[in-house]
Amino acid sequence: MQMKNNVTEFILLGLTQDPFRKKMVFVIFLIFYLGTLVGNLLIITTIKTSRALGSPMYFFLFHLSLSDTCFSTCIAPRMIVDALLKKVTISFNECIVQIFSFHFFGCLEIFILVLVAVDRYVAICKPLRYTNIMSHQVCGVLVAVAWVGSCVHSSAQILLTLSLPFCGPNVIDHYLCDLQPLLKLACTDTYVTNLLLVSNSGAICTVSFVMLMLSYAIILHSLRNHSAEGRKKALSTCISHIIVVILFFVPCMFIYTRPATTFPMDKMITVFYTIGTPLLNPLIYTLRNAEVKNAMRMLWSKNLISDDKR
Template structure:
C-alpha cells in the first residue's frame, strides 16, 4: 500500500471554508446527530424491552435503527469536529476505515429495507402462513446474510481504493472519504475502477430500489381484497416504508450511478442521505406507527413509576 502511494494524509475541504458558515454547520449537524442518536436509541430500547413488539417487522426495525446509528456515526462525529478546524486532515488509514464503515452500514441499511419489504409482502399477501414463513430462525438467518453481504460489498470498495495510486494532490473536495471523490485524486487511469464502482454500488442501489418499488406495487395491489380497517393499517405501514426508500435511494442512485464527475450539489445531496435519512427514519417509524408509540408510552410510564417508588 505504501509503495503505491506517496500520500499519507488527505485534506477534507468540508461543506464550506467560510468561518461563519462552518460554525453554522457545526451547530446544525451536531443537533442532527444528537437527534439521530436519541431517536434511534429510543427505538432500540423500546423494541428490546417491549413484549408487544416481538413480530418480525420490529425485529428488522431494530436492525434498521442499529444500522442508521452506526451509518451516521461513521460520518457525523468527524464532520462536526472538522467544522471547528481550519485545515481538516484525515490519514490514509483512517480514510480507508471510513470508506469501509460508511459502505458497510449503508449497504446493511439497504438489505434491511429489502427484508422489511419481504416481511410486509408475506404478512399482507400470505397472512395465514406469516408466522411459519417468517419465524425467528428465518429472520436471524436473513439478517446474518445481510451483515455478511454488506461486509463483502465494503471489502470490494476497499480493494478498489487500494488499487489506486496517489501521488498528489491530496485535497478531497468533500466532507468525508469515499471512493468517488478519491478517483479524482488518483494519478492513474480510473476508467475501470469507476466502471467497477458503478457496477458495484450503483447496481446495488438501482436494483434494490427497483425490487423494493416492485414489491410495494404488488403489496398495494393485493390490499384491494382486505377489509377497510386492515387496508388502512397496511397502507400506513407501507407508505412509511416507501417514504424511507425514496429518501434514501434517490440521492444514492444520483451519486453512484454516474461517471466520476463532481457537481456543486453533490455534497448537499450526500448530507441528505448520510445525516438526514438516519434522523428522519425514527420519526417516520414512530409517528406513523401506533404500536411503537404505545410501547414507548408504556416504557416511559414504567420508568416514571419506578423512579417514584425509589
C-alpha cells in the same frame, strides 16, 4: 510499472469554507445527529425490553435502528467537529476506516430496508402463512446474510481504494472520504475502477430500489381486497415508507451509477442519505406505530414506578 502511493493524508474541504456557514453547519448537523441518536437509541431500547414487540417486523426495525445509529456515527461526529476547524485533514488510514464503516453500515441499511419491505409484503399479501414464512430462524438467517453481505461489499470498496496510487494533489472536495471523490485524485487511469464501483455500489442501490418499488407496488395493488379502514392504514404506512426509500436510494444511485465525474451538488445530495435518512427512519418506520408508542409508555411508566420505590 506500479506507481507508488506518496500521500499520507488528505485535506477535506467540507460542505463550505465560509466561516459563518461553517458555524451553521455545526449547529444544524449537531441537532440532526443528536435527534438521530435519541430516536434510534429509544427504539433500540424499547424493542429490546418490550415483550409486546417480538414480531419479525420489530426484529428487522431493531437492526434498522442499529444500522442507522452506526451509519450516522461514521460520518456526523467528524463532520460536526470539522466545521469548527480552519483546516481539516484526515490520514490515509483514517480515510480507509471511514470508507469501510460508511459502506458497511450503508449497505446494511439497504439490505434491512429490503427485509422490512419483504416482511410487509408477506404480512399483507400472505397473512395466513406469515408466521410460517417469517419464522425466528428465517429472520435470523436473513439478517445474518445482510451483515455478511455488507462486509463483503465494504471489503470490495477497500480493495478498490488500496489499488489506487495517490501521488498528489490530496485535496478532497467533500466532507467525507469515499471512493468516488478519491478517483479524481488517483494518478492513474480509473476507468476500470469506476466500472467496478458502478457494478458494485451502483448495482446494489439500483437492484434494491427496484425490488423495493416492486414489493410496495404489489402491496398497494393487493390492498383493494382489504377493508376501508385496513386499506387506509396500510396505504399511509406504505406511502411513508416509499418516501423514505426514494430519499435514500435516488441520491445513492445518482452518486454511484455514473462515470467518474464530480459535481458541485454531490456534497448536498450525499447529505440526504448520510444524515437525513438516519434521522427520518425512526420517525417514519417506528415512532408513528401505535404498538411502539404503547410500548414506550409502558417502559416509561415502569421507570417512573421503579424511581418512586427508591
